[in-house]
Amino acid sequence: MKKLSALLALLTGFAAGPALAQNTDGEVRKIDKAAGKVTIKHGEIKNLDMPPMQMVFRAQPPALLDKVQVGDKVRFHAEKVGGAYTVTAIEVQK
Template structure:
């Protein structure tokens, strides 16, 4: 391959990865931390729609967290983005990060 084909391939790969990242970010739900219960491994979030769970209404809910260490990443009042899934023990946060 010549240099221009390599550069074009690298650019295409870069664009594909960045759009996949943007899609993943858009799929996350957003909310605000209202309460953290480290002993129980739970977090209370005021959140908007959670499309992955077909939840369209805004509400405040208590969630379990998949990994209790997640609770150390955030504090009450933080804006967050998160992923959640239905589990036998209830709706569980599988990923959480501070929002912007």
């Protein structure tokens, strides 16, 4: 069931239940659409065992970058994909 919840979170971006805890709050600091990358100042990313910091992520799919602007407060999900830290879902917080 845990794997199903994680898969659902990846596919939908934001699933209810335990997978929701894998989403992280952050602030978009830079967007590089040509490279398909976004810089986010973020809180702890528990599923990656990562402390709060600012870092660059790949965006998969790159169209996720069309949803955000520099300065946006966001909630996002990140995974390590092919050795690269990758945002797989992102949503602007209102």
